[in-house]
Each structure stands twice: as structure tokens, then as C-alpha cells.
Amino acid sequence: MSTPLLELQDVTKRFGGVVAVNGVSFDVGEGELVGLIGPNGAGKTTLLNCLSRMYRLDAGSIRFGGVDIAKLGRHEVARLGMGRTFQVVRPFRSMTARENVAIGALFGSERARLAPAEAFTVADEVIDLVGLGGRAKLLVDELTVPDRRRLEVARALATRPRLLLLDEVMAGLNPSEVAEELEVVKRINASGIAILVIEHVMQVIVGICPRVVVLHFGRVLLEGDPATVLGDPRVVEAYLGERYARRLQEARGG
Ligand SMILES: Nc1ncnc2c1ncn2[C@@H]1O[C@H](COP(=O)(O)OP(=O)(O)OP(=O)(O)O)[C@@H](O)[C@H]1O
Ligand SMILES: [Mg+2]
Known part of the structure; x- marks a missing residue:
């Protein structure tokens, strides 16, 4: 094994x-x-x-x-390659969902260190994966509770965890x-x-x-x-x- x-x-x-x-x-x-x-x-x-x-x-x-x-x-x-969410959600509130996720991508795992443009590509991928597609450009404050949870998952995923x-x-x-x-x-x-x-x-x-x-x-x-x-x-x-x-x-x- x-x-x-x-x-x-x-x-x-x-x-x-x-x-x-x-x-x-x-x-x-x-x-x-x-x-x-x-x-x-x-x-x-x-x-x-x-x-x-x-x-x-x-x-x-x-x-x-x-x-x-x-x-x-x-x-x-x-x-x-270990990514996590927090029980208490704490995104950057003055940024859009997409920007929040892109930041996650920039600070990702070593095997996936990215340039800023690539970070947005990764952000768009994981935003789709968690089902936030249509709301990527909204500010965090404009998101519903379930969407904020999805955002947390997307931020963690953007770090490309194993x-x-x-x-x-x-x-x-x-x-x-x-x-x-x-x-x-x-x-x-x-x-x-x-x-x-x-x-x-x-x-x-x-x-x-x-x-x-x-x-x-x-x-x-x-x-x-x-x-x-x-x-x-x-x-x-x-x-x-x-x-x-x-x-x-x-x-x-x-
Ligand atoms: N920072 C801390 N300082 C002191 N005690 C703590 C701290 N964090 C947790 N505890 C205590 O440790 C135990 C486990 O708490 P923990 O938060 O890990 O449980 P949990 O399973 O996540 O519960 P929940 O389902 O409520 O989230 C509890 O008795 C809690 O009061
Ligand atoms: Mg707990």
C-alpha cells in the first residue's frame, strides 16, 4: 500500500x-x-x-x-498543498469575489506559483467549480450567506491544494x-x-x-x-x- x-x-x-x-x-x-x-x-x-x-x-x-x-x-x-476554510468566514470585504479568490491563487502551493494574470485564470476556474460563476464580480458584502461559504471554498481551492x-x-x-x-x-x-x-x-x-x-x-x-x-x-x-x-x-x- x-x-x-x-x-x-x-x-x-x-x-x-x-x-x-x-x-x-x-x-x-x-x-x-x-x-x-x-x-x-x-x-x-x-x-x-x-x-x-x-x-x-x-x-x-x-x-x-x-x-x-x-x-x-x-x-x-x-x-x-494543504488548503483550508475557516468556521468563521473572513474574506476581504472591499474586494470582489473574483479578486478574493485570485489572492488565494497568488499565495498557492509551491507546485503552482503563479503570475497575477494566471491567478485570475485559476480564480475563474475554481469560481465555476464551486458554482459562483454568475456572481464573481460582486463585492463580498453583496453576496448571500451560501455564496460567502462558496467563496471560502473557492479561496481555499485557488491555492491548488492536494x-x-x-x-x-x-x-x-x-x-x-x-x-x-x-x-x-x-x-x-x-x-x-x-x-x-x-x-x-x-x-x-x-x-x-x-x-x-x-x-x-x-x-x-x-x-x-x-x-x-x-x-x-x-x-x-x-x-x-x-x-x-x-x-x-x-x-x-x-
Ligand atoms: N482557544 C481555546 N481556548 C480554550 N479552550 C478551547 C479553545 N478552543 C477550543 N477549546 C475547547 O476545546 C474543546 C474542543 O473545541 P472545538 O472548538 O475544537 O470543538 P468542535 O468539535 O469544533 O465544536 P463545534 O461543533 O461547536 O464547532 C471544547 O471544550 C472547547 O471549549
Ligand atoms: Mg468547530
Whole structure:
């Protein structure tokens, strides 16, 4: 078997007394589409921040394309071909969608360093890929919420990643918008890019990801195909526990 594109070994991240990510190990293969799910606070975003080198690991190791990235900077990791979105969207608001994406292209991975004119060509390609075609010339402020999410994905794609990390890009979308977004994710994956897609709502993931990793309290609860994951009582319990806690809080008027 060939070496996985991404290899996590015992990845651990603490915030004071909270172990947000606790000994997490799994792989993502070249061109694979893997879902990462788990209830609120499970550690999904923290893990993603460890991968993209926003956070320093407290223990464990991460290899990307066979390279140990634990000591590399954020931009070095991006240049190796790891692209990501942010749960909180933060584009350059005074620019058009197209300009935002072109900037992503300029700061792309090493294998795809571009001249400014080429950056716009790449921008137009990925804008089409995410379904933003007709709105490329709009200012960010003029875009709808779903279109801003698409813009985030386009910005990440413009860096020409080998692996794309998506953090809750479907949050706040209605069911038909989610369905469209899932098609976009499938299309990106079909173009040969590996994707690790994080979602709180597991139904979103199981429809498109052949393999799913479930995080709970910072640990891998289990990983497997969607049917196995959905049918596992531990997963049901993790999500029910969360719903129960929320109801309790509402009943208390919180
Ligand atoms: N910067 C931080 N400082 C302190 N604690 C943090 C920080 N970021 C996250 N945590 C804590 O780490 C745990 C994991 O949080 P994280 O945001 O990674 O969860 P998540 O799975 O992404 O949740 P959500 O579905 O709500 O996005 C939580 O207990 C959270 O309160
Ligand atoms: Mg999160």
C-alpha cells in the first residue's frame, strides 16, 4: 500500500486543563474523501487547527505527503498543498469575489506559483467549480450567506491544494443549499483533491463520504463506513447526550 497523504499519530492538544484533542490517530489517503463528525466541543476545529499549524501540538505527530509538519509554519504547510476554510468566514470585504479568490491563487502551493494574470485564470476556474460563476464580480458584502461559504471554498481551492480541509461549510444553509454544496464537494473530490470535511450534522457527511471518523471528547470514538457509524449505539449516544444537555439548558431558561 502507498503512504497515506495525511497521517495523524496520537495528536494531542490541551488548553489549560481541557484536553481538546486527545491522542487522535487516523489517515487520509491521496484523493480520498473523509468525513470528520462529532458533537459540539468534540475537538473537530481544534484538530483542524493542529493540522493547518495554527496550533502547536502538545504531543503526537502529523505527516503530510511523507513530511513531518510538526515544526513547519502555517505558510509552509499551505505551500506543501494543504488548503483550508475557516468556521468563521473572513474574506476581504472591499474586494470582489473574483479578486478574493485570485489572492488565494497568488499565495498557492509551491507546485503552482503563479503570475497575477494566471491567478485570475485559476480564480475563474475554481469560481465555476464551486458554482459562483454568475456572481464573481460582486463585492463580498453583496453576496448571500451560501455564496460567502462558496467563496471560502473557492479561496481555499485557488491555492491548488492536494488536501482540502473544510470546516462546517454547510452551517446555516437550508436543505436545498446543503444538497448543492454536497455536489460541489463531490465535484472537487472528483477533480483529484483529497478532502477532510468537518460537519456537526452527521447526515450531511454520511451521504457523500465513504469513510467517516467520529470524534467525541477529543478522542476517536470510531471510524468506518457511514452505515457502520450511523448504526453504532455509541455514536447515537454521543449525539443524544448533546441534545439532552441542550434541552436541559433550555428548560432551565439558559
Ligand atoms: N482557544 C481555546 N481556548 C480554550 N479552550 C478551547 C479553545 N478552543 C477550543 N477549546 C475547547 O476545546 C474543546 C474542543 O473545541 P472545538 O472548538 O475544537 O470543538 P468542535 O468539535 O469544533 O465544536 P463545534 O461543533 O461547536 O464547532 C471544547 O471544550 C472547547 O471549549
Ligand atoms: Mg468547530
